[in-house]
Amino acid sequence: MSDVRNIVRVQLFAAARDIAGREVVELEIVRPTExxxxxxxxxxxxxxxxxxxxxxxxxVNNEYVRDDRVVGPSDAVACFPPVSGG
Amino acid sequence: xxxxxxQAIDFHNLTESVRDNAAGAxxxxxxxxxxxxxGVQTAWLGYEAYPExxxxxxxxxxxxxxxxxxxxxxxxxxxxxxxELGDVSVAIAVSSPHRAQAFDAGRxxxxxxxxxxxxxxxxxxxxxxxxxxxxxxxTETLCKDNDR
Numbered sequence: 001m002s003d004v005r006n007i008v009r010v011q012l013f014a015a016a017r018d019i020a021g022r023e024v025v026e027l028e029i030v031r032p033t034e035x036x037x038x039x040x041x042x043x044x045x046x047x048x049x050x051x052x053x054x055x056x057x058x059x060v061n062n063e064y065v066r067d068d069r070v071v072g073p074s075d076a077v078a079c080f081p082p083v084s085g086g
Numbered sequence: 087x088x089x090x091x092x093q094a095i096d097f098h099n100l101t102e103s104v105r106d107n108a109a110g111a112x113x114x115x116x117x118x119x120x121x122x123x124x125g126v127q128t129a130w131l132g133y134e135a136y137p138e139x140x141x142x143x144x145x146x147x148x149x150x151x152x153x154x155x156x157x158x159x160x161x162x163x164x165x166x167x168x169x170e171l172g173d174v175s176v177a178i179a180v181s182s183p184h185r186a187q188a189f190d191a192g193r194x195x196x197x198x199x200x201x202x203x204x205x206x207x208x209x210x211x212x213x214x215x216x217x218x219x220x221x222x223x224x225t226e227t228l229c230k231d232n233d234r
Contacts, residue, residue: 013136014206015218055223059204062142078136078204084219085133085140085164085205086117086176086196
């Protein structure tokens with residue numbers, strides 16, 4: 001991309017994906033940003049996720065992260081409700 | 087051995103893969119699709135995975151179980167896609183020199199997998215309703231896709 005904007009692509013799964021109606025949400029950031037900030041941006045973009053907001057889990061590069069984890073455009077970010085495999 | 091597959095799990099082969107002359111015990115756990123949960127009838131289950139992270143997460147489980155228990159070999163396979171009643175959704179095989187460690191390691195693996203590995207099941211009930219299973223979330227927050 002020749003565009004200078006920084007985009008974080010957030011992959012959604014299960015009920016979060018269904019509610020959003022898409023598998024990926026692109027969030028624009030101006031500098032490396034905490035998950036807590038991405039969460040606010042995601043909820044602004046997809047208000048339907050609000051009822052799940054407190055339960056949503058976040059992962060960066062295949063590992064669970066807390067709200068203070070800082071991410072940039074090169075990170076693989078995912079957001080999803082509690083897991084239920086097995 | 088770690089596997090995430092859309093095909094039926096070959097649990098005989100999985101069990102054979104952990105057999106070893108150093109082991110005196112082999113434990114196999116199978117998770118299977120149950121027809122009734124709390125009186126509600128399941129028609130089938132849909133399993134979805136975040137594949138990259140699910141594989142990484144299961145590999146991490148194998149590392150951790152080796153640190154916590156005396157195990158000889160470990161194999162974990164989880165299926166995704168559409169599963170019918172009785173189908174095997176997950177298989178975990180553990181071998182160990184002695185049975186107590188094999189049982190304990192197998193129990194820890196399935197319990198921790200269910201807490202941690204990013205895989206989700208969606209109930210498709212016999213009355214036509216469908217519902218994501220997301221532990222801790224009230225049902226009404228999960229039903230917005232029922233008309234899809």
